[in-house]
Amino acid sequence: xxxxTDIKVRVFRHKTRKHKxxxxxxxxxxxxxxxxxxxTISASDGTQGHAFGAAEAMRPHVIENYVKTVYLRQNPFDRxxxxxxxxxxxxxxxxxxxxxxxxxxxxxLHDLIGRHLDMPVHKLLGGVRDRIPAYASTMCGDxxxxxxxxPEDYARYAEWLVQRGYKAIxxxxxxxxxxxxxxxxxxxxxxxxxxxxxxxxxxxxxxxFHWYDRLSALELGxxxxxxxxYWFEEPMDEQSMSSYRWLASQLDIxxxxxxxxxxxxxxxxxxIVSRACDVMRTGVIDVGGIGAAIKTASLAEAFGxxxxxxxxxxxxxxxxxxIKNTTWYERGLLHPFxxxxxxxxxxxxxxxxxxxxxxxxxxxxxxxxxxINFDYIDDNLVSTQ
Amino acid sequence: xxxxTDIKVRVFRHKTRKHKxxxxxxxxxxxxxxxxxxxTISASDGTQGHAFGAAEAMRPHVIENYVKTVYLRQNPFDRxxxxxxxxxxxxxxxxxxxxxxxxxxxxxLHDLIGRHLDMPVHKLLGGVRDRIPAYASTMCGDxxxxxxxxPEDYARYAEWLVQRGYKAIxxxxxxxxxxxxxxxxxxxxxxxxxxxxxxxxxxxxxxxFHWYDRLSALELGxxxxxxxxYWFEEPMDEQSMSSYRWLASQLDIxxxxxxxxxxxxxxxxxxIVSRACDVMRTGVIDVGGIGAAIKTASLAEAFGxxxxxxxxxxxxxxxxxxIKNTTWYERGLLHPFxxxxxxxxxxxxxxxxxxxxxxxxxxxxxxxxxxINFDYIDDNLVSTQ
Numbered sequence: 001x002x003x004x005t006d007i008k009v010r011v012f013r014h015k016t017r018k019h020k021x022x023x024x025x026x027x028x029x030x031x032x033x034x035x036x037x038x039x040t041i042s043a044s045d046g047t048q049g050h051a052f053g054a055a056e057a058m059r060p061h062v063i064e065n066y067v068k069t070v071y072l073r074q075n076p077f078d079r080x081x082x083x084x085x086x087x088x089x090x091x092x093x094x095x096x097x098x099x100x101x102x103x104x105x106x107x108x109l110h111d112l113i114g115r116h117l118d119m120p121v122h123k124l125l126g127g128v129r130d131r132i133p134a135y136a137s138t139m140c141g142d143x144x145x146x147x148x149x150x151p152e153d154y155a156r157y158a159e160w161l162v163q164r165g166y167k168a169i170x171x172x173x174x175x176x177x178x179x180x181x182x183x184x185x186x187x188x189x190x191x192x193x194x195x196x197x198x199x200x201x202x203x204x205x206x207x208x209f210h211w212y213d214r215l216s217a218l219e220l221g222x223x224x225x226x227x228x229x230y231w232f233e234e235p236m237d238e239q240s241m242s243s244y245r246w247l248a249s250q251l252d253i254x255x256x257x258x259x260x261x262x263x264x265x266x267x268x269x270x271x272i273v274s275r276a277c278d279v280m281r282t283g284v285i286d287v288g289g290i291g292a293a294i295k296t297a298s299l300a301e302a303f304g305x306x307x308x309x310x311x312x313x314x315x316x317x318x319x320x321x322x323i324k325n326t327t328w329y330e331r332g333l334l335h336p337f338x339x340x341x342x343x344x345x346x347x348x349x350x351x352x353x354x355x356x357x358x359x360x361x362x363x364x365x366x367x368x369x370x371x372i373n374f375d376y377i378d379d380n381l382v383s384t385q
Numbered sequence: 386x387x388x389x390t391d392i393k394v395r396v397f398r399h400k401t402r403k404h405k406x407x408x409x410x411x412x413x414x415x416x417x418x419x420x421x422x423x424x425t426i427s428a429s430d431g432t433q434g435h436a437f438g439a440a441e442a443m444r445p446h447v448i449e450n451y452v453k454t455v456y457l458r459q460n461p462f463d464r465x466x467x468x469x470x471x472x473x474x475x476x477x478x479x480x481x482x483x484x485x486x487x488x489x490x491x492x493x494l495h496d497l498i499g500r501h502l503d504m505p506v507h508k509l510l511g512g513v514r515d516r517i518p519a520y521a522s523t524m525c526g527d528x529x530x531x532x533x534x535x536p537e538d539y540a541r542y543a544e545w546l547v548q549r550g551y552k553a554i555x556x557x558x559x560x561x562x563x564x565x566x567x568x569x570x571x572x573x574x575x576x577x578x579x580x581x582x583x584x585x586x587x588x589x590x591x592x593x594f595h596w597y598d599r600l601s602a603l604e605l606g607x608x609x610x611x612x613x614x615y616w617f618e619e620p621m622d623e624q625s626m627s628s629y630r631w632l633a634s635q636l637d638i639x640x641x642x643x644x645x646x647x648x649x650x651x652x653x654x655x656x657i658v659s660r661a662c663d664v665m666r667t668g669v670i671d672v673g674g675i676g677a678a679i680k681t682a683s684l685a686e687a688f689g690x691x692x693x694x695x696x697x698x699x700x701x702x703x704x705x706x707x708i709k710n711t712t713w714y715e716r717g718l719l720h721p722f723x724x725x726x727x728x729x730x731x732x733x734x735x736x737x738x739x740x741x742x743x744x745x746x747x748x749x750x751x752x753x754x755x756x757i758n759f760d761y762i763d764d765n766l767v768s769t770q
Contacts, residue, residue, distance in 0.1 A: 077504070078512035080512050080708070082512075084513075126676075127462045127463035266689070269688050296687075298679075298684060301650070301680065302653065303651075304651070322465060324465060
């Protein structure tokens with residue numbers, strides 16, 4: 001049986017058009033240098049597994065003190081045991097060893113397993129579908145001329161997204177530091193303009209400002225009901241489950257959550273029994289990995305609840321190919337000034353191309369299916385650990 | 386990608402010392418002829434997967450009309466999709482297409498996947514442990530001289546089981562057609578005799594008559610509490626979840642369930658939120674397969690509840706090697722007159738040998754890890770479909 005022999009993190013430079021505003025939202029801008037990190041787990045037979053993420057989630061002392069302590073010299077096929085052992089280290093160390101770090105290690109481990117067996121991870125974990133409908137997930141509103149600055153901008157972009165082949169659209173609307181945001185009326189104007197642009201039948205979702213108070217969230221939800229919206233996502237702080245129970249009990253529009261709330265699948269079990277959501281939300285990065293995301297989906301399935309997966313990427317596709325009770329792939333974030341289909345320099349191809357039916361084929365390659373440009377990464381190293 | 390090309394069921398003769406009484410319980414007796422069935426799923430690359438079960442669960446028209454309809458020409462790695470598609474056929478046909486049939490097809494499919502990848506199934510599905518503590522699970526009480534006819538018989542056998550290496554024992558006590566059964570006082574006498582024989586520290590469980598009324602079950606549970614028993618299993622009809630909620634709310638001893646109740650993991654979710662059990666029970670055969678049993682465990686894990694797996698065998702071991710929130714392997718059913726360690730003629734070795742520490746090593750072979758004597762099966766065929 002093979003064993004894990006090394007774990008390495010490579011931080012490398014690449015260029016991006018995404019710029020973060022003062023509240024952390026991405027918006028388009030001129031090409032700039034940024035960094036990305038790749039964690040690589042190596043096994044004794046030479047197989048390697050990789051996952052990409054922010055360097056902040058793979059800081060040297062976190063990899064050294066926690067991930068290597070648990071993973072090295074272990075059988076990579078003991079992925080469930082290794083996940084629990086690493087998660088146990090979070091007690092007292094959760095400020096350093098975050099669910100995001102857990103997720104990146106778990107993704108790289110799954111990639112290693114798939115590559116070792118020459119199998120796509122989703123086929124090892126379930127095998128439910130070969131492609132999945134995508135919804136276009138927009139960037140947050142901005143104040144850029146011709147960007148996403150007005151309801152008309154959203155409407156025009158929605159028309160383009162329909163032409164591009166998308167069968168559903170999710171808006172992220174205006175949030176601070178946009179000077180006049182948040183604003184329920186403005187959110188509803190954008191939602192109304194998009195509904196008008198795409199007609200009555202297309203599923204539309206809203207993911208607005210995440211810290212509205214209860215009454216604002218209710219007003220926003222009531223407005224979305226009139227516009228025939230499909231789901232209503234994270235309008236309030238998810239740390240207050242009671243607020244979501246309050247909201248969901250009054251609205252007809254399905255409330256989806258939680259996404260950013262901690263507590264992995266344990267907390268999501270409480271949301272179900274508290275009826276704080278109508279649709280379950282999980283995410284590989286949010287709940288600590290591929291295995292934990294699938295557990296969330298199993299939990300939801302046992303209660304007859306669908307589970308929608310947050311954020312695009314190879315990890316999400318591995319989950320979506322393995323669970324039945326899900327509907328959509330979140331493709332984005334999208335913006336009129338960004339070409340989502342252009343691969344970043346460190347990939348030879350994007351993992352989630354859109355087909356002519358508005359669907360994303362699940363990757364057929366081994367592991368998580370990313371086509372990595374290792375030469376680019378080695379040529380642009382900032383640091384290696 | 387490979388596809389499923391054939392599904393075959395072989396019914397064959399073998400000899401057994403187990404005799405069923407008029408209520409369906411097994412007891413020892415002279416060697417007799419019986420039949421067993423093996424379902425075999427073949428793939429286009431020549432790989433085959435197998436599972437053993439009662440011929441009644443693999444009747445020709447069930448295999449033909451349901452299993453073949455769903456499985457043939459499909460990618461065996463789409464196991465989650467195939468499971469759901471087959472389960473959908475149960476609507477209106479559950480009298481023919483039982484959860485047991487679902488389970489046998491799912492087990493053979495997992496065996497095929499493991500054999501194709503040359504990997505043990507439990508390592509593909511999780512990878513948590515390499516061995517697991519076994520509890521000795523006795524046959525039901527009887528009226529055989531020197532068998533399990535008196536409390537003293539149970540005590541003497543418990544002493545032997547301790548010498549044999551077991552670290553825990555579960556009694557099945559007397560049930561009809563034993564003339565004077567069920568009898569709460571007799572159950573408690575056997576439980577007391579075993580406690581006396583093994584000392585205060587060994588975990589002991591009781592699985593008694595399954596149709597006691599509420600008051601009898603409560604009396605029995607209160608008696609077990611005084612004897613320091615570890616869990617109390619299925620003393621009432623599991624179709625009444627309310628009865629279990631009533632019982633569990635009053636007892637300190639953990640109530641485990643449900644085992645025989647239908648409804649797969651969906652029903653088990655209701656037991657959790659209704660607090661009808663303290664420990665979750667699942668079983669590959671009971672909930673429709675390996676995948677469904679693992680989903681039950683994930684569900685329970687999200688609520689901080691352990692999930693113990695019903696019955697021995699290769700399918701149970703695949704689950705136990707993949708889930709963390711479990712403790713025991715049920716080894717049995719055992720009886721002083723039966724040599725559990727002697728493999729049946731259709732296996733070259735038993736799948737669950739007991740090691741010197743009272744533990745069962747998880748199989749290392751590919752698939753479910755059974756070492757099948759194909760020649761024996763072919764030489765003793767009763768029918769093939």
